[in-house]
Amino acid sequence: MEKQVQKTGFLRKIEKSTLWLLLLLIGLVVVVSIAAPKQFVTLANFQSMGFQLPEFGIMSLGMMICMIAGGIDLSIVGMANLSGIVAAAFMHAVGVDSTAGMAGGICLALVVGMACGAFNGLLIGGLRIPAMLVTLCAQQIFMGLGLVITKGPAIAGLSEAYQVIGNGVVANAIPIALVLFIGVAVVLFFVMKYTVYGQQLYLLGSNPVASRYSGVNNIKVIVKTHMISGLLAAVAGIVISSHYGSAKSDYGSAYTLQTLLICILGGISPVGGKGKLAGVVLAIVIIQVISSAFGILRVDSFLKTFVFGLILIAVMIMQYWAGSGSKKIKTTKEKQIG
Numbered sequence: 375m376e377k378q379v380q381k382t383g384f385l386r387k388i389e390k391s392t393l394w395l396l397l398l399l400i401g402l403v404v405v406v407s408i409a410a411p412k413q414f415v416t417l418a419n420f421q422s423m424g425f426q427l428p429e430f431g432i433m434s435l436g437m438m439i440c441m442i443a444g445g446i447d448l449s450i451v452g453m454a455n456l457s458g459i460v461a462a463a464f465m466h467a468v469g470v471d472s473t474a475g476m477a478g479g480i481c482l483a484l485v486v487g488m489a490c491g492a493f494n495g496l497l498i499g500g501l502r503i504p505a506m507l508v509t510l511c512a513q514q515i516f517m518g519l520g521l522v523i524t525k526g527p528a529i530a531g532l533s534e535a536y537q538v539i540g541n542g543v544v545a546n547a548i549p550i551a552l553v554l555f556i557g558v559a560v561v562l563f564f565v566m567k568y569t570v571y572g573q574q575l576y577l578l579g580s581n582p583v584a585s586r587y588s589g590v591n592n593i594k595v596i597v598k599t600h601m602i603s604g605l606l607a608a609v610a611g612i613v614i615s616s617h618y619g620s621a622k623s624d625y626g627s628a629y630t631l632q633t634l635l636i637c638i639l640g641g642i643s644p645v646g647g648k649g650k651l652a653g654v655v656l657a658i659v660i661i662q663v664i665s666s667a668f669g670i671l672r673v674d675s676f677l678k679t680f681v682f683g684l685i686l687i688a689v690m691i692m693q694y695w696a697g698s699g700s701k702k703i704k705t706t707k708e709k710q711i712g
Contacts, residue, residue: 391641395656402660406667413670421549423662425541425617428555430629430636431658432610435562436603437633438654443599444579444646445498445505450607451630452516453490455623457483457608458615459520462529470533479536484608490516491604495597513630520623528622532615540617551613558609563651575599579646628679635686636661644690 406414413419433450440447461479468475490512497508523529542550566572574595577585586592615621640657642649661682668678 392652395653399660402663410670423666424549424552427662428551429610429614430632431555432558432606433629434633434636434658436606438637438642439599440603441637441642442579442649443575447603448509449512449516451626452513453487453604453607454611455625456516456520457487458611458621459523460486462615462621463523476536483612487604487608488601491600495600499593499596517623528620530620532619537616537619540613559655576647631682635682638689
């Protein structure tokens with residue numbers, strides 16, 4: 375009975391967090407709409423947001439599962455760019471306008487992303503090296519491999535058919551990349567909620583020792599998690615290279631900070647085991663609205679990065695205070711019962 379009450383309280387806490395994010399999103403939209411109605415409340419602006427959001431949004435979902443597992447993935451941008459570069463190089467080698475070259479390049483990019491994720495997972499799970507160190511070093515490795523392939527400049531001249539992924543629309547309004555993001559989010563929701571892997575992921579992040587004694591192969595779950603993260607990074611890399619019509623090793627360099635901010639803002643615990651997809655999706659939309667507002671108001675991009683950093687620190691401090699407060703309340707109740 376006690377466990378059931380605790381679980382209900384936790385679910386209520388998650389619902390309150392999601393409601394708070396929803397109210398924050400509505401408030402931001404109202405404020406920006408009032409401040410710049412002619413620029414913000416337009417189909418062109420919403421389409422622009424729909425083209426930009428999937429690039430860091432899909433990466434954020436990869437970061438999310440790694441953090442739920444009790445780790446982190448600081449190499450996600452490097453994996454995305456390397457996957458896009460490999461796809462672009464393959465298409466140029468086979469034939470840019472070739473359908474087989476395009477299909478093969480996309481498949482090869484996905485394989486590269488999963489291989490990079492497996493590399494991270496094996497080092498983290500098998501050798502028990504901290505995830506932050508592994509993925510930070512891996513980011514430099516993947517970026518270096520991208521530079522070796524491109525020799526520095528971007529690989530440009532990709533086919534119009536390939537660029538449709540990042541620039542095309544459905545029903546003359548909805549960006550294809552946004553539809554792709556929604557599809558990825560829906561699949562990941564079912565994987566995390568209704569599969570054994572999803573349950574193992576949360577258990578691993580909550581208590582690795584208990585997970586191991588429960589019969590869960592922690593190494594296998596870690597490797598699988600980082601492979602999924604690598605796969606999602608590759609999808610994001612395809613969207614980015616398609617959007618720009620080229621591939622380069624330093625595209626989206628600010629996305630690492632944004633994905634971290636999104637996960638923390640979305641309620642993912644930095645120590646693992648807690649967080650929901652709904653919160654992260656709302657946080658993705660919130661960050662996109664803020665970015666769009668900065669663009670409309672012509673705020674300097676360096677200042678935007680500074681503001682995102684401040685928001686990240688502020689949210690972590692608020693979570694710490696909230697956690698300390700809940701612990702004090704729990705301790706007080708236990709003393710009263712005792």
